[in-house]
Amino acid sequence: MKANIAIIMGGYSSEYHISILSGQNVYKHLDRTRYIPYRVIISTEKWVCLDDQDREYAVDRSDFSVLLNGERIAFQCVFNAVHGTPGEDGLMQAYFELLNIPQTSCDYYQAALTFNKRDLLSVLKPYGIKSAVSYYLNSGDPIHEDKILEKVGLPCFVKANRAGSSFGITKVKKAEDLRMGIEHAFKEDDQIIIESFLDGTEVSVGVITYRGETRVLPITEIVSENDFFDYEAKYQGKSQEITPARISSEERSRVEEVARLAYDVLHMKGYSRSEFILIDGIPHMLEMNTTPGLTEQSILPQQAKAAGITLTELFSSAVEEALKQI
Numbered sequence: 620m621k622a623n624i625a626i627i628m629g630g631y632s633s634e635y636h637i638s639i640l641s642g643q644n645v646y647k648h649l650d651r652t653r654y655i656p657y658r659v660i661i662s663t664e665k666w667v668c669l670d671d672q673d674r675e676y677a678v679d680r681s682d683f684s685v686l687l688n689g690e691r692i693a694f695q696c697v698f699n700a701v702h703g704t705p706g707e708d709g710l711m712q713a714y715f716e717l718l719n720i721p722q723t724s725c726d727y728y729q730a731a732l733t734f735n736k737r738d739l740l741s742v743l744k745p746y747g748i749k750s751a752v753s754y755y756l757n758s759g760d761p762i763h764e765d766k767i768l769e770k771v772g773l774p775c776f777v778k779a780n781r782a783g784s785s786f787g788i789t790k791v792k793k794a795e796d797l798r799m800g801i802e803h804a805f806k807e808d809d810q811i812i813i814e815s816f817l818d819g820t821e822v823s824v825g826v827i828t829y830r831g832e833t834r835v836l837p838i839t840e841i842v843s844e845n846d847f848f849d850y851e852a853k854y855q856g857k858s859q860e861i862t863p864a865r866i867s868s869e870e871r872s873r874v875e876e877v878a879r880l881a882y883d884v885l886h887m888k889g890y891s892r893s894e895f896i897l898i899d900g901i902p903h904m905l906e907m908n909t910t911p912g913l914t915e916q917s918i919l920p921q922q923a924k925a926a927g928i929t930l931t932e933l934f935s936s937a938v939e940e941a942l943k944q945i
Contacts (some may be wrong), residue, residue, distance in 0.1 A: 621651075621652075621653060621654055621655045622653070622654050622655070622673070622694075622695040622696060622849065622938075623654075623655050623657065623670070623693065623694045623695055624649065624654045624655065624656050624657065624660045624693055624694065624695070624696050624697070624698055624938060625650070625683070625694040625696075625697045625698070625888075626642050626645050626646050626656055626658055626659065626697075626698045626700055626834040627642070627655050627659045627661050627697055627698070627699055627700060627701050627711065628641060628642025628643070628658065628659070628660060628661065628700045628701060629643075629660045629661040629662050629701060629705050630661055630662070630701040630702060630703050630704060630705060630707075631661075631662070631703070631705055632665050632702070632703030632704050632782065632786075633703070633782070633786045633807065634702035634703040634786070635662070635703075636705070637702055637912060638700055638701050638702040638721050639660070639680070639908075639914075640914045641700040641702065641910075641912055641913035641914055641917070642658060642698075642700035642701075642780075642913075643658070643767050644913055644914050644915060644920075644930070645698055645700050645913055645934050646658050648929075648930040648931050649698070649931070649934050649935065649938070650931050650932055650935045653935065654690035654904050654935075654938060656698075657669075657685075657687075657694070658677060660675075661663070661675070661701055661705070661706070661711075662808075662897075665677065666678040666680060666938055667879065668685040668687060668692070669845050670688070672887060679866060681808045683697075683714075683715070683720060684720060688822055691830070694720060695720075695942065696720070696721050696723070696935070696938055696942055697711075697719075697720055697721070697722040697941075697942050698717055698721065698722070698723045698937065698938060698941075699711060699712075699722050699723050699724040699910055700910060700913055701890075701910060702908075702911075702912070703782065703912055704734075704781075706710060706724070706860070707724075707730060707734050707909055707910045708730055708731055708734040708781065709728065709729075709730035709731035709734070709748055710727075712724060712726055712727035712730050712819060713727035714726070721941040721943075721944040722851050722911055722941055723889050723890075723938060723940070723941045724888075724889045724890070724910050725753065725885075725888050725889050725891070725909050726886075726888070727793065727885050729885050729886065729887055729909065733885070733891075733906075733907045733908075733909050734781050735780060735781055735810075735920070736780050736781070736928075737753070737755055737780050737810070737812050737813050739906065739907060740753070740904060742884075742885070743818075743881055743885075743904065746880060746881075746884055748877055748880065748881060748902075748904050749778055749902070749903045749904070750814075750900060750903055750905070751771075751776075751814035751815045751817050751896075751903060751905075752770060752771055752772075752814065752815040753771065753812050753813065753814045753815070753818075754766075754767050754770050754812075754813040754814075754823065755773050755780075755810070755811070755812055755813075756801065756810075756811050756812075756813065757809060757810050757811075758805055758810070759837055760800070762801060763796065763906075764794065764797050764798065766793055767813055768797065769798065771813055771814060771815040772815055772816070773791065773793070773794065774790055774791060774793060774812055774816045775790075775791050775797075775814060775815055775816055775853070776790055776791070776813070776814045776816065777791055777797070777800035777801055777803070777804050777811060777904050778787060778811060778812050778813070778814065779804045779806075779808035779810075779811055779815050780808050780810035780811055781808045781884045782807040782808055782810050783808060786806030787803060787804045787806065787808060787811075787928075788804070788817035789803050789804065789817075794941075796809055796937060799812075809873070817896035817898060817903050817925065818896075818897045818898065819897045819898035819899075820840060820864075820866060820896065820897040821840070821841040821842075821843075821861050821894065821895070821896050821897075822838050822839060822840055822864050822866065822874060822894075822895050822896075822897060822902075823838070823839045823860075823892055823894050823895075823918050823922075824838050824839075824874055824878040824892065824893050824894075824895065825876070825890065825891070825892045825894070825911070825918070825919045825922045826878050826879060826881075826882040826887070826891050826893065827889070827890045827891065827893075827919075827933075827936075828887075828888050828889060828936075828940050829928070829933075829938075830861065830936055831940070833879065833882060833883070833904040834921060834926075835875045836877055836919070836922035836926050837862050837863045837864075837868070837869060837925040837926055838863055838864040838874055838875070838922075839861065839862040839918050839921060839922055840859075840860070840861040840862075840864035840865055840866065841858060841859075841860060841894075842858060843858040843860065844858060851883070860918055860921060860923055861870035862918075862921050862925045863925060866897065867900070867904065869900060870897055871899050873900060873902055874895055874897065874902045877895070877902045877904070878893050878895075878902075881893060881904065881907065885907075887909070888940065889909065889937060889940070889941075890909065890910070890911055890919060890937065891908065891909055891911070892907070892908045892911035892918060892919050893905075893906070893907045893908070894906050894907075894908075913929075913934075920933065
């Protein structure tokens with residue numbers, strides 16, 4: 620009997636539309652000889668399931684079922700394609716755990732931890748995983764610009780602490796622009812992180828659980844036409860994403876080792892995509908994404924393709940791993 624799979628997409632953040640594209644791609648490629656996929660749109664206004672004609676049916680949040688054309692549909696598994704809150708910060712993971720419905724991404728604690736850039740880097744630091752020099756600010760804190768710049772220097776990056784797709788990020792080159800960058804970040808989150816500039820090669824590394832084993836995918840080198848890998852570079856063609864990365868075998872081994880270490884230390888499962896800057900061959904972590912983009916053009920699917928894994932195989936493996944939780 621085929622399992623009913625709910626592909627959740629959308630969410631409550633600025634990444635809503637990107638998540639819809641990811642979810643639609645999962646829906647397109649999920650193996651219909653083994654599963655019956657359903658698209659479930661999560662938004663602040665409503666949770667709805669779409670039928671083949673895109674008609675909406677309300678989701679019963681008490682048990683995450685839906686009455687579709689007179690038939691009550693229960694889901695054996697949830698494929699999580701929600702970027703940002705509530706799909707990447709642990710809220711949906713905790714909800715499904717309470718309902719005893721397996722889902723494809725990491726558990727709620729790991730999701731909450733990795734979604735918080737400051738906490739993630741602090742937890743990984745004792746394991747020797749390097750990162751930029753940083754300064755933290757919360758909404759309402761006094762802003763001492765001299766102290767900030769004394770610690771992180773110029774140029775520096777001001778980032779929303781809990782946001783993705785480069786929303787809320789500014790590269791600050793001049794001291795007089797620091798406050799504007801801080802105000803921009805606070806529009807996305809009430810916590811921000813200000814980091815020193817790391818001058819090196821940027822790489823992205825996918826680590827996934829695939830057919831029961833932890834697997835590091837081929838590394839992607841990021842070459843942005845802009846000052847950094849911002850929204851325009853990521854989604855509007857203003858960058859080169861080169862897989863496999865043009866780095867030495869020694870650098871590749873180091874990055875793979877650090878990415879796998881982070882995945883294992885955090886007891887991750889499902890997909891992850893971590894960003895690093897290589898400085899003199901040493902990886903410095905920027906962040907980890909636990910529901911990365913899954914469109915045809917997204918980095919993790921590119922890496923899977925380079926590893927000889929089709930999208931149908933990639934997505935089906937995630938579902939199979941989740942179903943093992945039952």
